[in-house]
Amino acid sequence: xxxxxxxxxxxxxxxxxxxxxxxxxxxxxxxxxxxxxxxxxxxxxxxxxxxxxxxxxxxxxxxxxxxxxxxxxxxxxxxxxxxxxxxxxxxxxxxxxxxxxxxxxxxxxxxxxxxxxxxxxxxxxxxxxxxxxxxxxxxxxxxxxxxxxxxxxxxxxxxxxxxxxxxxxxxxxxxxxxxxxxxxxxxxxxxxxxxxxxxxxxxxxxxxxxxxxxxxxxxxxxxxxxxxxxxxxxxxxxxxxxxxxxxxxxxxxxxxxxxxxxxxxxxxxxxxxxxxxxxxxxxxxxxxxxxxxxxxxxxxxxxxxxxxxxxxxxxxxxxxxxxxxxxxxxxxxxxxxxxxxxxxxxxxx
Numbered sequence: 001x002x003x004x005x006x007x008x009x010x011x012x013x014x015x016x017x018x019x020x021x022x023x024x025x026x027x028x029x030x031x032x033x034x035x036x037x038x039x040x041x042x043x044x045x046x047x048x049x050x051x052x053x054x055x056x057x058x059x060x061x062x063x064x065x066x067x068x069x070x071x072x073x074x075x076x077x078x079x080x081x082x083x084x085x086x087x088x089x090x091x092x093x094x095x096x097x098x099x100x101x102x103x104x105x106x107x108x109x110x111x112x113x114x115x116x117x118x119x120x121x122x123x124x125x126x127x128x129x130x131x132x133x134x135x136x137x138x139x140x141x142x143x144x145x146x147x148x149x150x151x152x153x154x155x156x157x158x159x160x161x162x163x164x165x166x167x168x169x170x171x172x173x174x175x176x177x178x179x180x181x182x183x184x185x186x187x188x189x190x191x192x193x194x195x196x197x198x199x200x201x202x203x204x205x206x207x208x209x210x211x212x213x214x215x216x217x218x219x220x221x222x223x224x225x226x227x228x229x230x231x232x233x234x235x236x237x238x239x240x241x242x243x244x245x246x247x248x249x250x251x252x253x254x255x256x257x258x259x260x261x262x263x264x265x266x267x268x269x270x271x272x273x274x275x276x277x278x279x280x281x282x283x284x285x286x287x288x289x290x291x292x293x294x295x296x297x298x299x300x301x302x303x304x305x306x307x308x309x310x311x312x313x314x315x316x317x318x319x320x321x322x323x324x325x326x327x328x329x330x331x332x333x334x335x336x337x338x339x340x341x342x343x344x345x346x347x348x349x
Contacts, residue, residue, distance in 0.1 A: 004028040008059035035176040038186030066137040077116035089133035100129035121152035139166035
């Protein structure tokens with residue numbers, strides 16, 4: 001077992017004010033089977049490139065294993081598949097290669113064909129076994145089942161179920177449910193790792209989102225109630241304060257000190273309420289940060305503007321003094337295809 005330690009990772013693209021990652025810290029066990037998830041644009045591909053040291057960044061990424069990316073580019077595709085495997089994993093025996101192919105339900109004869117003559121699924125299988133046979137490496141597997149038929153996809157799923165030590169990026173939830181044992185999610189405000197497959201992560205995410213939404217509604221109501229109370233208390237304090245200076249006060253021996261004390265006490269109460277309001281607002285601001293909201297889809301139908309080709313009004317046609325049809329009225333649009341049928345002949349206009 002080995003760890004990949006990410007400490008205070010900060011990265012942003014040049015010219016972009018917002019950072020993709022800012023002071024992010026967590027550890028990855030290289031024996032885990034991780035599913036990497038996050039909405040498009042949140043930084044999944046960027047994170048994979050950072051693990052490969054392809055970008056400069058602030059902070060540290062410490063690892064004692066080599067990181068390999070799948071699918072990797074084969075520069076010379078005229079080589080036989082066995083040559084490509086031996087190039088990536090030079091110390092493996094032929095029987096080990098054949099064993100891996102059997103796990104993928106692939107025939108060993110593909111090893112002795114040029115790589116460019118293999119089907120897309122066969123190429124995927126060759127690249128996968130090459131990296132897993134290499135050893136002492138941690139794999140970054142990016143969308144391995146894209147453009148595969150159902151049978152090949154199932155072969156890849158079954159193969160990955162038997163492996164460990166990788167991060168898998170996929171939009172296929174069924175694949176993530178069957179293959180991974182941890183989920184690393186890139187959220188709006190943080191990165192978190194949870195044990196379990198995608199279904200377990202989704203259940204926890206929904207539970208957390210629902211809790212935060214309920215808390216958010218309660219805090220919103222508290223804020224509105226406290227704002228009204230604060231406003232009323234401040235108004236009462238001001239009214240009491242003004243009362244001790246009224247010239248026509250009916251009480252000759254009015255105790256202005258008492259009135260002033262009462263006013264100050266109410267003003268203090270108003271300040272306490274304001275502090276509670278501010279605290280509630282701060283609590284509320286810590287909620288819903290990772291809740292993704294989508295605006296309702298609005299469909300506005302376009303006005304169907306007719307584009308008539310011909311208007312016919314009280315049309316009557318005669319042939320050899322015989323009326324073919326009585327007066328009729330109709331219109332023909334540009335997109336219409338009309339068949340005119342009479343007796344044994346047919347014409348389209």
